[in-house]
Each structure stands twice: as structure tokens, then as C-alpha cells.
Amino acid sequence: MKIQIKFAFITLLLSLPLVAGSQSIINSKHNLSVSGPGTIKSTTENEVCVFCHAPHSARTTGPLWNKRDPIATYTPYASSTMKAVVGQPDGSSIMCLSCHDGTIALGSIVSSPYQISFGGISTMPAGKTNLGTNLSDDHPVSFVYNSALATTNGQLRPPASIIAPVSLDTGSRMQCTSCHDAHDDTYSKFLVMSNQGSALCYSCHDKTYWGGSSHSTSTKTWNGSGTNPWFHSTYTTVADNACENCHAPHTAGGPARIMNFQNEEDNCLYCHNGNVAAKNIQSQLTKTFKHNVYGYTGIHDENELAAPAAKHVECEDCHNPHAVNNTTATAPFVKGSNVGVKGVDLNGTPVNPAQYEYQICFRCHADNQVVQRYTQRYRGVGNSRLDFSSTNVSYHPVEAAGQNTSMTSLLAPLSVTSKIYCSDCHASDGSGSPAGPHGSSNVGILKFAYDTARFPMLGTGWTGADLNMHWPLCFSCHNLSNVTTVHNNISGGHFLKYVGCNTCHDPHGYDGNLGINGGNSASAFEKLLNFDTTVIRPNLVNGKMIDIQNRKCYFVCHQNPSGTSGVYHEHLSAGSGF
DSSP states (O other): OHHHHHHHHHHHHHHGGGSOSTTOGGGSTTOOSTTOSSSSOOSSOOOSGGGTBOSSSOBTTSSSBOBOOOOOOOBOOOOTTOOSOOOSOOHHHHHHHHHHTSSSOTTOBSSOSSOOOOTTOOSOOSSTTOOOSBGGGSOOOSEEOOHHHHHHHSSBOOGGGOOTTOOOOTTSEEOHHHHBOTTOOTTSTTBSSOOGGGHHHHTTBOOTTGGGSHHHHOOOBOOSOSSOTTTTOSOOBHHHHGGGGTBOSSSOSBTTTTBSOSSTTHHHHTTTBTTSSSSBHHHHTTSSEEOOGGGOSSOOOTTSOSSOSSOOOOHHHHOOTTTOOOOOOOTTBOOGGGTTOOEEOTTSOEESSOSBHHHHHTTTSSGGGOOOOSSOBSSOOSOHHHHTOTTSSOBOTTSSOOSOTTOOOBOTTOOTTOOOOGGGTBSOOSTTOOSSSSEESSTTTBSSOOOOOSSTTTTTOOOHHHHHHHOTTGGGTBOHHHHHHHHHHHHTTHHHHHOOHHHHBOSSBOOSOTTSSSOSSGGGGOTTBOOBTTTBOOOTTTOOSEETTTTEEOBTTOOOTTOOSOOOOOSOOTTSOO
16 A cells, blocks of 8 residues: 555656646756756756656655755855854755756766766856855855744744745745745746745845835836846836845845845946936936945945944945835935934934934944044034034034024025925035935035135125125025125125135034133124134134124234234235245
């Protein structure tokens, strides 16, 4: 009876794949017989199943397994964010690798002392299907997938919730067969189910934010220019490619987190170059001033601290590709394009995720990542977190509404209670450019020009057109006529005859004690007054830069060190410091 049962089982096993049809192995590349449709096939063998199975003299380690196990030592996948313990492949995965690691002849079987001939081919030819023994660029296999792992990871489904037909083996391990069915190529690549919209990936992975992200819903297609961003996929929209917009399950270009490309920015810019996404970010990164994502490779890490120790900038420092969406927000709250990103709060404490846009900027523009100033200022060190502090005498209202409740120069809809984004000033320049500080022709990645020269038009006197030409950034929010009138009243035209906005005003704000080397009252530093020290320097007698009572500043071209005469020199002379 046992013999009859075994014979019946073997007959059923070997006959099922031979049924012709769309699901038959006969019509797939796994038919390695002479009749196979692929380019890799035997030149002599007519049997279809013998390359993997044998009814007699088979191995006891598998389902009538007819292949020898590889004897190679593999380099498994590893990353800083992985919670699973991955060792050497085992179970069904090692069976797959007996062909797909390229170390064993395709025709080498245990049921015969002779190799099946493949003509001039011996092992799996080089290419995507030859994974080699370095599996660090492939999805991990042969690890225990249990509830503890799902809980620790936080973005994996519990084993009981894995969506069928994806399954684990009898040891609760993730194997090649969890995603692939070697006998059925209905869904291409022998997948157990369609991966349209990354449904296969989503059977196990449950990424935070993903369901509402633009990358999961966008119907954008490739326009045919440049390189096909979906070179390993037959799907034609962002939504249908989903995870595979950026990730490659096998032979990935960037092993860490199996990315399509080694250079982090390439995974974004193959779509965000105007050929898929509506906004061309790549073109902005060719400008003189930019967040230079090309300047760093392999430094950013998904698991890094909110305030990274190593200086770098990558797209994902400001954008979470699993979370980005098109929702709008009011300053200072993060917009949809910056949802789910790490940050640093007003106290210098890491936060994840950032609630306000400025928290994202503070990751690199505060504390241990202080960025050098373009202008040598009288006070402050260029730590934006402190420069914008609401405890300062004055500041642009990034962290909080401004101190000046009587300001009359603001253009509608701005008011003294308004708050603004860092990206209201720091953004790509040019009409129609995408929002955000990607790249600009203006110093400091500014949206509009902002002249930092010491005396841009010394001695000529300013007209409204001159002011708007040199500082259109300022006058995109401040009324030009109002500003001109106020400054003429203060100085009889002196300020606007010799110097412009940047000489006297610090566009951020500044931290520090009022009593140090400066005015003797808070009013000395109202309205963002924080002088360019190459133009205005402390008086040699009392160390002050400004005489509140007499409304005088001490320019470097002033030759009276006593500071008592109040004589303004409208020329440059020897020894003036220029």
C-alpha cells in the first residue's frame, strides 16, 4: 500500500507541471528541456522535471530533490535598520541557489553520474538571474519571521496577518518561496501574486504613511526621454511601480535597503528630472548655490540621529519617500512634502517626526552643524536655532510671531502676527521653479536676489528701482515706498545713499547678551539691526557701533575716532580700512 501511495504521489507531482497552459512550467523559463522557450536550456534532455526532481535516487532534504546543494559561503543582506537575524541560506532558498548562485552546473543532478548537456553553457550565465554568493544586494532570506520581529521592526505585519498567498516555511522562516513559485510564471518572475502597486511587498511590509503618500497614488508616466526609471518593471506608472520606483528585490545597485542605485540621489532624480514628476528637481541642482546632494555618497543613514554627526545632505534628509504628499499647511507646520522627517526642536532636542519645517532645517543649520555666514556680523554665530529664538530682541518670525507689533511696512496678507517658513526665503529661484531650497542662482539658495556686497552703489544714491534690483527678496514682503520713507526720515537719506539692507540688518536674528560691545539698551538691536562689521565697526572710544541718542553709526570710512563730531564722510580715504 505504501508503495502504491508513493507511486501515486510521484505521478501526481511530476504530471502537474506538464499540463499545458498559462500557468504551466512548460511555457516558462524554468523548462530547461530541449522544448523550453528560454535561451538557457539543454541541448539533449527532453524531460522537464528532472533538472530539479527525481522519482528515484533523489535527495532526502527536499521534495524529491535532484540537485546538489551549493557549498559556497554567502554574504547575507545587512543594514543598520534591519531587526531580523540573517545567516546562511537554508531550506527552499538553498535549493533555488543551487542554480541561481552560479556555482553549480545547471545540468549537475544526483540521479545521474553524468551532467545534462547545455551546449556551451555550464553554470547560470552572468546577469540579473545569477545572484552570485554575495547576497548583500538581495532581499534577505532564511530568517525567522515571528511576532517578536514584527513588533521590534514596527513596520512588518505580524505573521498571522501576512497576506496570502505569501507564506513562511514550516520553521516560520522567510524564504525565496515566500515570494516565488518556481512552477508558475503567471505574474512574471515566478511571483506568487501580482506586484502591481507593490501588493506583494505590502503583504509583509506595512510602512508608516505609505497609504496616503503620493508615491502610492500617482498616475504619472515616463515621457520616454532619458533613461527608463522602471528598467526592471513592466508597469508604467508611479503608483503601479510603488516600492520598485526606488527598490530592487534582487541585485540592487545600492545594497543598503536594496535601492535601485548606489548614489542616493539617483533613486529620486531618475523620476524628478522632468521625465516623470511634474517638477524638475535635477535642473535646480545644477545651479551655483544648492543643497549639494551629489557631494556625498554612503554617509546618510536611515538610522542616523536627528542631528547627524557627519556632515552631508541627501534628498531623504528633508523628504520621506514613503510619506510625501501634496497637502498644504500654514507656517510653521510641515507641508506634505516634508512629512515624516526627523528634526531638532527649539531646545536642541531631536524630534521624530518633525512637526515644524524649521525643525528639519535645524538638523544641519544649528548647533554642531553651524553653517558659515556669508556676512561677518557684529553679534551671533550663525546658529539658526538661536538666531530665530523668540527670546531675542528681534528676529524674523520663523519660530514665533515677531517682537515688533507696530511694523507698517508689511505687504498683505502678512501682518505683525504672521509666521513664515524658512523656505519662504530659501527656495529655488525663477518662475515656475519647484518649491523648497533645492538650488538657486542667488547666494544662500535664496528665492530672489539679496546683495551682500559692502557698498553695492556707494555714493550714487538709491532709487526705488535700485533697491528692488539689489534686494527683491526683502521687497517681496516689505513695502518699498514705506521702507524708503522711513530710512530717509531717520538719516536724511544717508543710509540709503551708501548702504543697503544687508549692511545693517541681519535677515535671521541673533542670540547674545545686549550689554556686550554694543548699545546700552534693547532698542539698539531692534528691527534686526546687526551690522556687517566690514562696513560698520565699533567706535574706538566706547566700543559701541551705534549712537542711539545722536542717531549715528560708525562707518569704517569715518576718520574721527572720538565719535563726537558726527561728521559723515561721503568719500573713501587712505587708511580707512578698505
